[in-house]
Amino acid sequence: MTIGELIRLLSDGGYHSGEQLGERLGVTRTAVWKQLKKLEALDIPLEAVKGRGYRLTSPMELIDGPAIIAALSRESRRHLVRLFVEETLPSSNLFLRDRFLHGAGHAEVCLAESQTAGRGRRGRQWMSPWGRSLLFSMGWRFQGGASVLEGLSLAVGVVIAEVLEKHGLDVALKWPNDVLLVTGQGHGKLAGILLELSGDAEGPCEVVIGIGLNVVLPEALRTELDQAASAVADQAPGVSRNQLAAELIEALLGLLNGFEEAGFEPWREAWNRRNAYAGRDVDIVQGGLSYVATVDRVDEAGNLLVTCNGEVQRLVGGEISVRGRP
Numbered sequence: 001m002t003i004g005e006l007i008r009l010l011s012d013g014g015y016h017s018g019e020q021l022g023e024r025l026g027v028t029r030t031a032v033w034k035q036l037k038k039l040e041a042l043d044i045p046l047e048a049v050k051g052r053g054y055r056l057t058s059p060m061e062l063i064d065g066p067a068i069i070a071a072l073s074r075e076s077r078r079h080l081v082r083l084f085v086e087e088t089l090p091s092s093n094l095f096l097r098d099r100f101l102h103g104a105g106h107a108e109v110c111l112a113e114s115q116t117a118g119r120g121r122r123g124r125q126w127m128s129p130w131g132r133s134l135l136f137s138m139g140w141r142f143q144g145g146a147s148v149l150e151g152l153s154l155a156v157g158v159v160i161a162e163v164l165e166k167h168g169l170d171v172a173l174k175w176p177n178d179v180l181l182v183t184g185q186g187h188g189k190l191a192g193i194l195l196e197l198s199g200d201a202e203g204p205c206e207v208v209i210g211i212g213l214n215v216v217l218p219e220a221l222r223t224e225l226d227q228a229a230s231a232v233a234d235q236a237p238g239v240s241r242n243q244l245a246a247e248l249i250e251a252l253l254g255l256l257n258g259f260e261e262a263g264f265e266p267w268r269e270a271w272n273r274r275n276a277y278a279g280r281d282v283d284i285v286q287g288g289l290s291y292v293a294t295v296d297r298v299d300e301a302g303n304l305l306v307t308c309n310g311e312v313q314r315l316v317g318g319e320i321s322v323r324g325r326p
Contacts, residue, residue: 003042006021009025015052063111065085065111068245071247073250080108080109083249089116096108097208100198105139107253108139136210136211136212142204148263149259151302153177155267157271158271158274163251166247175295176304181230189227189230214229215232216231264302275297277295278295281325285320292308
């Protein structure tokens with residue numbers, strides 16, 4: 001019995017006794033009770049009524065692979081090699097990196113309900129509630145080497161923004177790989193992007209594109225985070241995770257099929273239109289150095305142009321952090 005199997009039974013809105021759940025799942029009432037305690041520990045809203053049983057106080061939509069495939073266009077189904085849906089993984093990026101080591105991985109997608117070792121840029125931990133985010137990775141093989149990937153993470157940010165804007169969200173982009181929700185209080189981090197590259201710098205190489213997207217974010221978790229965070233449900237409650245997953249797969253396949261030839265240039269204007277800090281002063285942290293600069297735009301390679309003491313500087317990816325000022 002898995003957490004997902006238990007949630008599927010409890011998501012119908014009705015009450016289920018421990019005995020009924022055990023019979024349906026083929027386990028003892030003690031095993032059911034242990035899993036119910038796990039749900040509580042994961043902050044999954046569970047209601048228990050003596051004499052009636054247990055139910056979820058609000059339904060949870062689990063990732064549904066067949067539904068996602070069915071929502072794709074015929075062209076996307078032709079390009080997508082394989083879709084994996086996992087309940088718990090250390091990391092969906094690591095899953096696809098391992099697939100590449102074994103000769104697969106290209107045009108494959110992995111979705112997970114939870115991760116035990118998910119991380120973002122600069123090795124930071126990516127925290128997400130069980131079953132209420134999109135933890136998403138796509139693998140792609142390029143023939144031209146790492147140089148053809150300039151600006152790819154920014155183009156992925158534009159793709160995510162375009163998908164979310166169709167659902168009415170007000171989205172901005174923070175260089176180099178954050179997707180922000182624009183709110184009355186400012187910006188809240190909505191999604192992060194992590195690209196991991198392997199292979200030849202001048203020849204064939206593989207990239208795993210990892211995306212962590214907050215769909216529903218409990219208040220208790222927001223208070224634990226070290227920065228303002230937002231979720232899709234803040235502005236578009238009720239949007240289906242499976243629908244978002246299908247739309248992201250569709251859009252990313254379109255991006256990746258043409259990126260090696262076209263590069264970042266076709267996506268540059270779209271990124272600059274959504275530049276969260278255009279014309280604003282920010283703190284630039286680079287190694288042990290910290291200074292204030294004014295953000296301008298990104299160039300054709302995805303580098304961020306800023307002005308500091310009257311001089312234009314070009315920030316190239318790596319260990320650089322751009323932080324908004326109050």
